[in-house]
Amino acid sequence: MAKRAVPEINAGSMADIAFLLLIFFIVATTMDVDTGITRLLPPIPEDKVKEKEIKVKERNVLVVLINRSDQLMVEGQIMNVEELKDKTIEFFSNPADDVSLPEKEEVTIEFPPGQSPRFPNGTVNILVSKGVVSLQNDRTTTYGKYLSVQNELVAAVNELRNQFCVENFGRKYDELDSKKSIDQAIIDGINDIYKMNISEAEPKNIGGTN
């Protein structure tokens, strides 16, 4: 019997099939990166702590209220969202040591040595603001407004951190790489100087009842 050769399979359409699958996967892939403002919620206080409220001096608190019609009031003044950032920066930095703006206390911060020409051994005594932002909103305030206010507060603290970082380390704050241990130590140090002190009150109705 004569040996019959198996006919060769035509692989010409292989590319077409592969293309078809490729296009399916390209379409089905979601490459969106999730972005947003990260915050840490305060833990539920234990019963004993609940009783005595922590007293803070009035000069150390920046009261930010948002009412039911999305109007903003800061320290008794009606304000636009755009002005809030500068107000917050002034509040936290208090450059002229105004008696109506927050007190400062001296704190020793440890930076990694040899990173900044200002304090070569890394240890620095610095005045840190005791200010706290108190953010209160109505139950009918829209979320968009609330987040834009949060955004401005975060922007203010980030700007102060960036300013300090540029002055002392000659680098931008957001260019520090948290994966490197030295940079992470610098970030921790700066975060201790400019804390994200935003306190949110328990919800209540501001500016009229529902």
Add this chain to the structure above:
Amino acid sequence: MSKFKSAVKKGVPPLSTASLPDIVFMILFFFMVTTTMRQTEVQVAVTVPKATQIKKLEKKSVVSYIYIGRPITRMQALYGVEPMIQMNDKLVNEEGVPTESVKDFILAEREQLAESDKNKMTVSLKIDQNIPMGKVTDVKQALRYANALKINYSAKKDYRNLATR
């Protein structure tokens, strides 16, 4: 002499497409590996607000999502138009703080994480910008009770305001 002539006359050789399937397969495998299919169908309409101070969420595997918004048109016959909370595939609309359902959701999500990742768990809140804060505050309160304190207010980058400041 004739030997050289024939060499000059020769045209461009036809381009071989034999390696084309290989290249396409390579790209195909890349996409197959990187693809993560969306496991939940979002049943509420969510347009997240814009912000300038946003950060990327680094590790997606430790992130759980809570959506708050009004039900999409297709679902309105079933759920109405009041803002609802979606966790996985379940839509919840409770009066007051939805402590129990959020706690169940957080426990289930935490169960899926590796032991070393459990304290890194982040809850991404995808909330429509026109939702009243009352609902959001309730969810935040419930998250505090469930001890899921690391949250992320999902927001898109605001390119328009970024240039001016």
